Amino acid sequence: MxxxxxxxxxxxxxxxxxxxxxxxxxxxxxxxxxxxxxxxxxxxxxxxxxxxxxxxxxxxxLGQARSSEIHHESVEFPFNCSNLVNYPSVFEPKESSTNGTCPDYFRWIHQDLKQWKSTGITEDMIERGKPSADFRLVIVNGTAYVERYRMSYQTRDVFTIWGILQLLRFYPGKVPDLDLLFFCGDDTAIKKRNYKGRYAALAPPVFHYCGEKAALDIVFPDWTFWGWGxxxxxxxxxxxxxxxxxxxxxxxxxxxxxxxxxxxxxxxxxxxxxxxxxxxxxxxxxxxxxxxxxxxxxxxxxxxxxxxxxxxxxxxxxxxxxxxxxxxxxxxxxxxxxxxxxxxxxxxxxxxxxxxxxxxxxxxxxxxxxxxxxxEEALTMRNVYDYMFHLLNEYSKILKFKPTIPPNAQKLCSETTEQGLWKEFMVQSMLKSPSDKPPCALPPPFEPQAIQASLDAKENKTTQTKTWETEYWKN
Incomplete structure (x- = not known):
């Protein structure tokens, strides 16, 4: 962010x-x-x-839009790993609470995972993707574990992991078991040109902060939503x-x-x-x-x-x-x-x-x-967490193996993550209680013709500005 x-x-x-x-x-x-x-x-x-x-x-x-804050009135989580018995382990929203359909940009979740929908994601793909990743995140029974491969720039990895921990606090017990790779660098990591034709099935799934037309990176909210110390x-x-x-x-x-x-x-x-x-x-x-x-x-x-x-x-x-x-x-x-x-x-x-x-x-x-x-309205923190949830949930559905804890992985919780110079930022962004309502409803994927129509409409808008500018400089 x-x-x-x-x-x-x-x-x-x-x-x-x-x-x-x-x-x-x-x-x-x-x-x-x-x-x-x-x-x-x-x-x-x-x-x-x-x-x-x-x-x-x-x-x-900025307009006078509604607040983007997440309000909580329920019991607060403890802030340490040694008292896990007090953590809510099951997501129990208010029965009467409902949440509407997610913003339109959630549809891109389906598109970002399309590369692996037909083949599924195998453990071998994860292994092949390690050289492109900064860390591996595994969630088993609601607990997160991380295996680090190299240092990322500044604290990008630290705050990304912190954000995922907050998601687990927001929807306790609801995030499924999964195993993923994450890259924290600037340029995209998985280039389409390397995975064409018979090599398409070999593309490793790697999460990243951005995407581009020439890459297969799975786009995830960046670390700055939780602070850039x-x-x-x-x-x-x-x-x-x-x-x-x-x-x-x-x-x-x-x-x-x-x-x-x-x-x-x-x-x-x-x-x-x-x-x-x-x-x-x-x-x-x-x-x-x-x-x-x-x-x-x-x-x-x-x-x-x-x-x-x-x-x-x-x-x-x-x-x-x-x-x-x-x-x-x-x-x-x-x-x-x-x-x-x-x-x-x-x-x-x-x-x-x-x-x-x-x-x-x-x-x-x-x-x-x-x-x-x-x-203000589409990029609230609730929507950020809901996007993370739906992306991880859809990703878990195409895993073809049961996630297990890597031998060299470290167990994560707020107590082990919030420390050092950046503790202030983490305390400010820490969720103290679970959500009181379920995630928004994930909309269906775009139809292929809808994506092209959207691209054409954007190009037409841009072309209109070109026409206006051409007339401006002629005069």
Whole structure:
């Protein structure tokens, strides 16, 4: 979520797949994660720092959407492994409680697992996938075990595992036995080109924070939903509250008429240094204001100048054409949730986008509000946990072997995971009681023609902006 913002805020351009354009996963937006956050994404998300290869130029004011918090009134879990007898082991929601259908982006779960639906997932596939993974996670009888293969960057693996532990607390006894591999790097791990024809059945299933057209990675929410301690990004619920509050500081009509981005130009150096050429100069004003973020100075100064709530106070999100996608971003629509920016000649595209927004303030505001609404309503932490649950549940259905605890695996619980410098972030994101209602209902998979129709509709929207821009530069 946090390179994701779940990417619209923060270091929004990163190379790789983080976005939370969202926040958290921000790796591809100008906002990954792109505000969208990771992107978008105004999306608030994008507010995060991004790691996706998608620069996103930040955006959009958050609307007055409903709260994304998860409220609990039932018994709280103990915070240690030695007192497991007190943990609820069976999920018992209120009988009268019901939950509706999940957001549309949950349909992509079926598509991400399609590669293995006909063959199933064998133990041999798991073994072959180990060289591509940072850790192996096994859940047996509601208890998680992890076998680590290599260190991931910063604490990506730690907070990913922490998030899965919270899922087990949210739906105790409901997450099925499973055995999976997880990769925490930037680029995708399992390339389609290596598994064509007779080799298709050999593709190992590997979970990851983002996907792309040329890869088979199974897309999972990124670690930043539970916090990104190294850059002082708080857990998603707290981050979203702060962004919404910060967004209220400047009324829409009072906002500066420029595209805004702040990040580290030395990350994904070729793309970002090229992008920095769009900044104000003696020769050009592309209607873009770009600011360098020195994380070393920010760490020393207590992160006083990198708060997402101080940056996500502008307008609609401008998303530079992404290579990667987050688990939720495939259901975002250009000209509905964000303005699409092509990579080539991006300075000219950015200038036109800003001019269009300034000349069509009501339409720009509508895009901004729609992006904000998407993030606030579709990307709540309850939906994040429900997405995790359904993805893991569907994945478990295609396992062709009974998961067992690896000899070198470590048993996990909150007590063994929350420790060290990042304990504060973990305590803030820890669920203290189970959900009082069942997960939302997983919608059926897309029909093949529906996926193509969606792609065509998005392309048509993008083509419309190209037509408008061509006319603009002719005049």
């Amino acid at each position: 946090a390179e994701h913002v779940k990417h619209v805020l923060g270091d929004q351009t990163i190379h790789g797949c983080f976005s939370k354009v969202g926040v958290g996963r921000l790796k591809g937006f100008l906002s990954t994660t792109t505000i969208f956050i990771f992107f978008f994404f105004l999306l608030a998300i994008a507010a995060l720092l991004n790691w996706m290869d998608i620069p996103i130029i930040q955006g959009i004011p 190294e850059v002082n990004i708080k857990p998603w619920e707290e981050t979203l509250r702060a962004i919404k509050k910060g967004n209220e500081r400047i009324k829409w009509e009072k906002r500066e008429p420029y595209a805004y981005w702040k990040g580290n130009p030395l990350v994904s150096r070729d793309r970002r240094l090229s992008f920095m050429k769009c900044n104000l100069s003696a020769k050009h004003d592309w209607n873009v204001r770009l600011y360098k973020q020195d994380w070393g100075q920010e760490i020393q100064g207590g992160f006083k100048h990198s708060k997402l709530e101080d940056q996500c106070t502008h307008s609609m999100t401008l998303m530079i054409q992404p290579k990667y996608y987050d688990f939720f971003s495939r259901s975002m629509v250009p000209m509905q949730h964000f303005w699409p920016i092509r990579r080539k000649n991006r300075c000219k595209h950015l200038k036109f986008a800003v001019e269009w927004g300034n000349n069509h303030p009501h339409m720009a505001e509508a895009i901004g509000k729609a992006g904000s609404k998407f993030i």
